[in-house]
Amino acid sequence: MDIAKIRKDFPILKRKINGKRLVYLDNAATSQKPIQVINAISNYYKNYNSNVHRGIHSLAMEATQSYDGTRAKIAKFIGVKDPKEIIFVRNTDEAINLVARSLGNRVIRKGDEILVTIMEHHANFVPWQQLAKEKGAKLKIAPINKEGEIDIVEFKKLLSKKTKFVAFTHVSNVLGTVNDVKRLSTIVHRQSSDAKVLVDGAQAVPHLPFDISKIGCDFYAFSAHKMLGPSGIGVLWGKRELLEVMEPYQLGGDMISKVEIKKSTWAEIPYKFEAGTPNIEGVIGFSAAIDYLNKIGMTNVRKHEIELAKYAFGKLSKIPNLRILGPKDPNKRCGVIAFVLNVGLNGTLRAIPPHDVASIMDSLGIEIRSGYNCVQPLMDSLSIGPIARASFYIYNTEEEIDKFADGLKKVREIFQFNSKVKSQNSKTQLKSQKFNNFKF
Amino acid sequence: MDFYREQILDHWQNPQNFGKLAKADLVVEQINPLCGDEVTFYFKFQRVKGSKSQSKISDVSFIGRGCAISIASASILSEVIKGKRVKELERITGEKVLDLIGGPVAPARLKCAFLPFEVIKKLTLPALTSRMTGRQGIDN
Numbered sequence: 001m002d003i004a005k006i007r008k009d010f011p012i013l014k015r016k017i018n019g020k021r022l023v024y025l026d027n028a029a030t031s032q033k034p035i036q037v038i039n040a041i042s043n044y045y046k047n048y049n050s051n052v053h054r055g056i057h058s059l060a061m062e063a064t065q066s067y068d069g070t071r072a073k074i075a076k077f078i079g080v081k082d083p084k085e086i087i088f089v090r091n092t093d094e095a096i097n098l099v100a101r102s103l104g105n106r107v108i109r110k111g112d113e114i115l116v117t118i119m120e121h122h123a124n125f126v127p128w129q130q131l132a133k134e135k136g137a138k139l140k141i142a143p144i145n146k147e148g149e150i151d152i153v154e155f156k157k158l159l160s161k162k163t164k165f166v167a168f169t170h171v172s173n174v175l176g177t178v179n180d181v182k183r184l185s186t187i188v189h190r191q192s193s194d195a196k197v198l199v200d201g202a203q204a205v206p207h208l209p210f211d212i213s214k215i216g217c218d219f220y221a222f223s224a225h226k227m228l229g230p231s232g233i234g235v236l237w238g239k240r241e242l243l244e245v246m247e248p249y250q251l252g253g254d255m256i257s258k259v260e261i262k263k264s265t266w267a268e269i270p271y272k273f274e275a276g277t278p279n280i281e282g283v284i285g286f287s288a289a290i291d292y293l294n295k296i297g298m299t300n301v302r303k304h305e306i307e308l309a310k311y312a313f314g315k316l317s318k319i320p321n322l323r324i325l326g327p328k329d330p331n332k333r334c335g336v337i338a339f340v341l342n343v344g345l346n347g348t349l350r351a352i353p354p355h356d357v358a359s360i361m362d363s364l365g366i367e368i369r370s371g372y373n374c375v376q377p378l379m380d381s382l383s384i385g386p387i388a389r390a391s392f393y394i395y396n397t398e399e400e401i402d403k404f405a406d407g408l409k410k411v412r413e414i415f416q417f418n419s420k421v422k423s424q425n426s427k428t429q430l431k432s433q434k435f436n437n438f439k440f
Numbered sequence: 441m442d443f444y445r446e447q448i449l450d451h452w453q454n455p456q457n458f459g460k461l462a463k464a465d466l467v468v469e470q471i472n473p474l475c476g477d478e479v480t481f482y483f484k485f486q487r488v489k490g491s492k493s494q495s496k497i498s499d500v501s502f503i504g505r506g507c508a509i510s511i512a513s514a515s516i517l518s519e520v521i522k523g524k525r526v527k528e529l530e531r532i533t534g535e536k537v538l539d540l541i542g543g544p545v546a547p548a549r550l551k552c553a554f555l556p557f558e559v560i561k562k563l564t565l566p567a568l569t570s571r572m573t574g575r576q577g578i579d580n
Contacts, residue, residue: 359548
C-alpha cells in the first residue's frame with residue numbers, strides 16, 4: 001500500500017488549516033473523497049445526467065445502468081449474492097429507521113422485547129427506543145465489560161422467547177471495539193428463533209474485509225460517506241424473504257407496480273423501498289469509491305489501520321494521564337481513539353474539556369472530533385461526559401500521529417501553565433480581573 | 441488558540457458563584473446538545489426599593505459541565521449580573537459578553553461563549569419577569 005500515492009488522490013489533503021498542513025483525523029465522522037469519486041460525480045452531470053427508471057432515451061438508459069449496476073458492485077463488495085437485496089437509502093440512520101418502521105412496526109406487540117447494546121450510536125438506539133415505547137414493548141440493553149466489549153454472558157441472559165428484534169453495532173464509533181457479530185447473531189437465532197438481527201455497519205464496512213452473508217444477520221446497514229463516497233447515500237441489506245413481506249417505508253413514484261383510484265400495488269424489491277427520484281449522483285460516486293477501495297484491497301486497508309493503531313498506542317502511552325477508551329489490543333479494534341486528557345491542578349486531576357482540546361488541535365491544523373459522538377447512553381454508563389476522538393483511514397501516516405501526540409502535549413501545556421502561576425495564590429482567588437463592579 | 445488566555449483558564453479553574461443556591465426563586469437550565477455542555481443557573485430576586493415592578497438579582501449561582509469557554513463565561517457573567525436590576529440585563533449584548541471574556545473566540549465556539557448568555561436573555565422575557573417572585577424552574 002503506497003500511502004504517498006494514495007494521498008495524491010485526495011485534493012483536500014493539500015489544504016492548510018490555520019496556516020498548517022491539514023491532518024485529518026475525523027474519519028469516523030466522514031472520510032475524505034479521492035479525485036476519482038469527485039470526477040465520477042462531475043462526469044455524470046457533464047455527460048449523462050438524467051432521471052433513472054423512467055425514460056427510454058439514451059441518457060436515461062446510461063444513468064439507469066450506472067445506478068442499478070452499482071447494486072451488483074456493492075453486493076460483491078460486501079459478500080452477498082443477490083443485488084436486489086441492496087436497498088439504497090440516505091444513510092445508516094435511514095436504513096435502521098426503515099427496518100424499525102416497515103418490519104418492527106408490524107411484528108412488535110405489547111410485552112415483546114427488543115435488545116440493543118449500551119455501545120450503540122443513537123442511530124441504532126433511538127429508533128428502537130421509540131418503537132418499544134409506541135408498542136408497549138420492552139427495550140433491553142446489553143452491557144459491556146471493562147475492556148469495552150459486549151458482555152456475552154449478560155447478552156445471553158437478556159434474550160428470551162419474547163425477544164423480537166436484536167440490534168448491535170459491528171464496530172463501536174467510540175470504543176473502536178470490533179464485535180464478534182457472527183457469534184452474537186448465532187446466539188440470538190439459537191435462543192430466540194423469532195428474533196431478527198440488525199447489524200449497524202457504519203464503522204465496519206469502510207475498514208474491515210468481511211462477507212455479510214457469513215455473519216448470519218437478517219439486516220445490515222451502512223453509509224457511503226465514511227468509505228470515500230459522497231454523503232446522502234447509504235445501503236440497507238436485508239434477506240429477500242424479509243424484504244418481500246415488509247411494507248414500503250415511503251410511498252410515491254418509482255415504488256409502485258400499479259396505481260388505481262382506490263388501491264395500489266407495490267413494485268418488486270428493491271424498488272418498493274425507493275420512492276421518488278433517488279440520489280443518482282450519490283450512487284455513482286459510491287460506485288467509484290468501491291472501485292477505489294477494491295484497487296487497494298480491504299485486507300490492506302485493515303492492515304494499515306492496525307499498524308497505525310499500534311503506532312498510536314505506543315506513542316500515546318508516553319503521555320501521562322491520558323485515558324483511552326476501548327480495547328487495548330489493536331487487533332480487536334478499529335482505528336478509532338477516543339480519549340480523555342487530564343491535567344493536574346492543585347494536586348487533583350481534571351479532564352481538559354474535549355471541545356477545548358479540539359479547538360487547540362484545530363489551531364495546529366489537526367482535525368479531531370469532540371462531544372458526545374452520538375453515544376450519550378454509553379458516556380453516561382461510563383460516567384464520563386463528552387470526549388475527544390481521533391480516527392484514522394487509508395491516507396493517514398505515522399508522521400500525522402506524531403503531530404497528533406505533539407498537539408496533545410501542547411494542549412496540556414496551555415491548560416497547565418496557568419495553574420503553575422496560580423499555585424502561589426490561594427485556591428479560590430482569581431488572578432484575572434474581577435467583575436463585581438462592572439457597569440453596562 | 442489565542443482565546444485560551446489567562447482570564448478564561450483562570451475562571452475555568454476557579455469558577456465564581458459555583459454551586460447550587462438553596463431556596464432559589466428561579467432555576468434555568470440551558471443545554472448545547474451538540475457538545476453536551478450544560479449550565480444551570482440559580483437566581484434569587486429582591487424587589488428594588490421604591491419601585492413597584494422592578495426586581496434585582498440579589499443572588500446568583502450556577503453549576504454546569506462544559507468547556508473552558510462556557511464555564512468561564514458563566515463564571516464571569518454570574519459576577520457581572522449579581523446585584524443588577526433585571527431590566528438592566530436587556531442591555532447585555534453578545535459583543536459585551538465577548539468583551540467580558542476578553543475578546544473574540546473562533547466562530548465554532550460562539551455557542552460555548554453564549555451558552556450562559558442564553559440563560560440571562562431568558563430572564564428578560566416578559567413572561568418570566570412577571571413570575572420572578574415565585575419559585576419555579578423552566579427548561580429550554
